[in-house]
Every structure is written in structure tokens, then in C-alpha cells.
Amino acid sequence: MYTGRSSWKTPIQYLGDEDFFGSRVYVKRDDLIPLSFGGNKARKALLFFREIERLGCDCIVTYGSSSSNHCRVVSNLAASKRMQCFIIQPREASQETFNSRLIDMFGAEVTSVPAADVHDAIEDKLEGLARQGRRPYFIPGGGHGNIGTSAYVNCYEEIKEYEAREKVYFDEIFLASGTGTTQAGLICGQMMHGDERKIIGISIARKNPRGKEKVVESVEEFMGEKGLGINHDMIEEHTIFVDDYVGHGYGCRSEAVDGAIRDAMIDHGIPMDSTYVGKAFDGMKRILGNQPVKGENILFIHTGGTPLFFDDLGRWGGNALSRPALVRAA
């Protein structure tokens, strides 16, 4: 696989304002990054592999659940480079999914351990490999860390280019926020440009204050490494982490989320999964519905997860997502 390039610019698609209470909604399709079904983990992994090649490491250790988009992309890139990839997986989250089948296809060696032992299992794996004279590279789960953050500073630059070219300014940017690296990268980009706008992370699992604190930490870490100066209060002010739509936690579904996924697929032809993107898209719609200001330009970052969309579809069957009127007509 040729991965000499470390990013692709993804399209921004206008969805109109009819379904969004008068706000003009655009979607940045990072799910269409042309590598292993794309997504934010592809954008991050490309930069991690540039670092791995720079350091001359010869194998990779990372961790994640069987539904992890990160593990799928990393094990695909590793296989394409004929590098061994070791994945530590929490046993509690090891059911078969499309991502786990792909991870098998890529020949990654998965070690499943109780969640409480993941940390030790990673240490053991890294030490064992080093003892054998190997040079393992460890990628934190989800592509967390400054390299992952910088992938979304790059994404912010793409957004700026689009705005300059299309003469549009996004008043608000929404996205699904998990570990917070993706949001942190966007906030760093915003601060580096001094742009006034809101970047709103919709939490898919964490509650505040911890969720927000994690994003703030990632911003500080990145700005610190780049020597860009850290103003803690300013970073706090720029970090909007909304935990109102977490529901019963990571991976939980609700009728509202199912509805948002159905509408996005039927009305716009855009697949969204229920763990991340559908949940955030639903949260965004509800926020827009409650906002008195109309006519603003809104950008939603589609962070990917196409295989998860098919997991959901398999579990529900297509009819479960159909609009009742359409089912009757058929």
C-alpha cells in the first residue's frame, strides 16, 4: 500500500437547512478518507505510521475493543507494511463485529484479557518483544496523544481552506468526542488562528468534569510540545464538552439516535453508527432545535465508523430503521 502521503483532504457536503431548524448544516466526510473505511482513526493512524517509519520500529502494539475502528485501521496499515501488529483487547468487549473480522483478516495477534489487566498486558507484551530484540512501537488506544491531536490540527487547516475558497464561515463545529483527541486537535487549530467560533464535542461516553478535563489536557500537551504557550483559562473557555446525550453510556442506543441515523441515511445517503456519529448527530440536532439563533453555518465532522454502521444494520435488519410510512407503502 502506498501511504507516502500522511493525509487526504475530505469533502464537505451541504445538507441544507430544512431538517435542522433553520441552521445551514454541512458535513465534513472524514468517513470517506480512502483508507480502510476511513474515519478519524485513519487520519490519526497515517501520522502514527510516519513516526513508526521515522523511528525504524518493526512491530506495533496497541489496544482496543473488538469494535474498535482504531484497531481495524492500525492492523490494516501494519499488514500492508508486512509488520506484525499485537492488539490487547478487554475480554468484556470481545464479541465478533465487522471490525474484529477485518482485524483477523489483517492477521493481527489479539490477546484478550480482563479489562483490569489491560495495562499490565501491554507492559508485558512490550517487554517481551524488546527481550526478543524487536523494536515495538506502542500506539495508545484510539490514537490518543500529540500525534493524534496533530491529525486534527491538519483537519482544521482543511476547514480553513474550504472557508476561504467557498466564502463561508462556520459559526459552530460539532463532532463526536470520545478520548477527546479529535476535539483537542480542532481546538488547537482554532487557537493557533485566533478564530472566534464554537467547537462543540458531544460526549459519547464520558461525563463532566472528567470528559472536558481530558480534552483540556490534550490541548495543553500539544500546545506545550509546540512551544505555543498555554493559557489554561483560555483553553478552558474554548473547550465545550457536552455530556447531555451520553444516555446510558458507551455504545447505548436510543430511539432518538436510531431516528437520527435513519434520517441521515434516507434523506442524505450518509451512514452513521449508533456508538459515535449517530449519537453526536442526534445531540447536535437537539442543540440546534433549542438554539434561538437561526441561519448560522454549522459544520458536523463525520468521524467515520462505517463497519459499525453495518453491525447495527445486521442487528436490527433494514426494516427496523425504515420509516413506517415507507414500510406500509411497500
Ligand SMILES: *Cc1c(COP(=O)(O)O)cnc(C)c1O
Ligand atoms: C474514536 C472515534 C471517535 C472519538 O474520537 P476521539 O478522538 O477519541 O474523541 C468518534 N467517532 C468515531 C467513529 C470513532 O471511531
